[in-house]
Amino acid sequence: MKTGKGKGKAKTTKEALKPVDDRRVGKRKAPAEKPQPSKREKKAKKDPNKPKRAPSAFFVFLEDFRQTFKKENPDVKAVSAVGKAGGQKWKSMSQAEKAPYEEKAAKRKAEYEKQMDAYNKSLEEGSDESENSLSEVNDEDEASEEEEKVEKGKAGEDDDDDDDDEDDEEED
DNA sequence: CGCTTGATTGTTCCA
DNA sequence: TGGAACAATCAAGCG
Numbered sequence: 001m002k003t004g005k006g007k008g009k010a011k012t013t014k015e016a017l018k019p020v021d022d023r024r025v026g027k028r029k030a031p032a033e034k035p036q037p038s039k040r041e042k043k044a045k046k047d048p049n050k051p052k053r054a055p056s057a058f059f060v061f062l063e064d065f066r067q068t069f070k071k072e073n074p075d076v077k078a079v080s081a082v083g084k085a086g087g088q089k090w091k092s093m094s095q096a097e098k099a100p101y102e103e104k105a106a107k108r109k110a111e112y113e114k115q116m117d118a119y120n121k122s123l124e125e126g127s128d129e130s131e132n133s134l135s136e137v138n139d140e141d142e143a144s145e146e147e148e149k150v151e152k153g154k155a156g157e158d159d160d161d162d163d164d165d166e167d168d169e170e171e172d
Numbered sequence: 173c174g175c176t177t178g179a180t181t182g183t184t185c186c187a
Numbered sequence: 188t189g190g191a192a193c194a195a196t197c198a199a200g201c202g
Contacts, residue, residue, distance in 0.1 A: 052194065053182095053183065053185095053192095054183075054184085055182085055194060055195070056181065056182035056183055056184095056194075057181090057182070057183095058180070058181040058182055059181080059183095059195060062180075062181090062195070062196080063196090066196065077197075077198055078198080078199085079177095079178065079198075080179035080196095081179085082197095083178080083180030083181085083195095083196085084180060085180090086179090086180060086181085087179080087180040088180090090181070105182085105183090109183080112183095112184085116184090116185090
């Protein structure tokens with residue numbers, strides 16, 4: 001389900017307008033253990049195979065944006081600057097532009113899912129019962145880069161066009 | 173000398 | 188169902 005966030009719209013956008021004050025979801029963890037709970041403690045507990053989260057479309061976009069941003073702002077050395085700028089631009093971008101990034105992110109996710117598969121198994125490790133349902137992840141495999149059709153030429157077939165949006169953003 | 177933070181959004185998982 | 192936590196970056200700053 002996804003909490004109906006599908007078009008949730010707003011929510012984040014609006015919040016983004018305002019300084020992230022409370023939004024620092026970075027880590028709301030309860031800092032009770034350590035006086036200085038770092039924002040993201042690198043995994044307090046080591047999991048045997050906990051795959052790292054796949055970068056979201058936003059992160060993917062950031063990777064590219066970082067370089068661009070640095071190029072135009074070589075003076076800026078603050079990582080946060082890129083984050084902020086990237087965040088704003090991200091919202092400025094239309095979904096169509098984010099699409100390619102999302103696609104890439106989706107790919108990363110696919111691999112992540114694979115890892116999770118193995119991770120899940122390890123979780124049950126001791127448990128008996130049901131197990132094995134999925135095939136063991138093949139270690140090999142992958143690597144295929146199927147790049148889909150990048151037919152941007154539009155062979156003339158019309159269609160498509162529905163791309164929805166382009167610019168405009170909803171909101172309103 | 174080394175760890176820590178900082179900031180973005182999205183995504184994902186656990187209870 | 189909801190919240191909580193974490194994903195990359197990268198250098199500066201403090202202990």
